[in-house]
Amino acid sequence: MPITKEQPIEITEVAVAEEVKTLESEERQTIVHCVCNTEGAEAYRIWPSTFLIEHGSTRQAKLVHAFNISLAPTWTLNDGRGFTLIFEGLSKGCTAFDLREIIPQDGGFEVFNIQRNKSDVYSVNF
Secondary structure, three states, rough: OOOOOOOOOOOOHHHHHHHHHHHHHHOOOOEEEEEEEOOOEEEEEOOOOOEEEEOOOOEEEEEEEEEEEOOOOOEEEOOOOOOEEEEEEOOOOOOOEEEOOOOOOOOOEEEEEEEOOOOOOOEEOO
């Protein structure tokens, strides 16, 4: 059996940067506590197409988990306690972002220009 020399695996800076970005976002999370105006909505729900959209980038942190709110199409009665959304971690360089529920109808949850803090825990009102 002939002995062959294996070709070295070439790892580019771009590939390494993408892998690091993936690992960083998997290890961190961003928490958003939400309160809804009790006058406006008797029930609410969240669509999986809800993201944190970083300013100055095309990156969107995906919704990972939701507490005290149903995923669409199921509705949750508005009990005044609000709900909590857990997203992937934001990029280290992110200083501001938008929370956007991108849905095929009017009335999605949206909060613009949220300023990043060191804890990555936020409270918003709708």
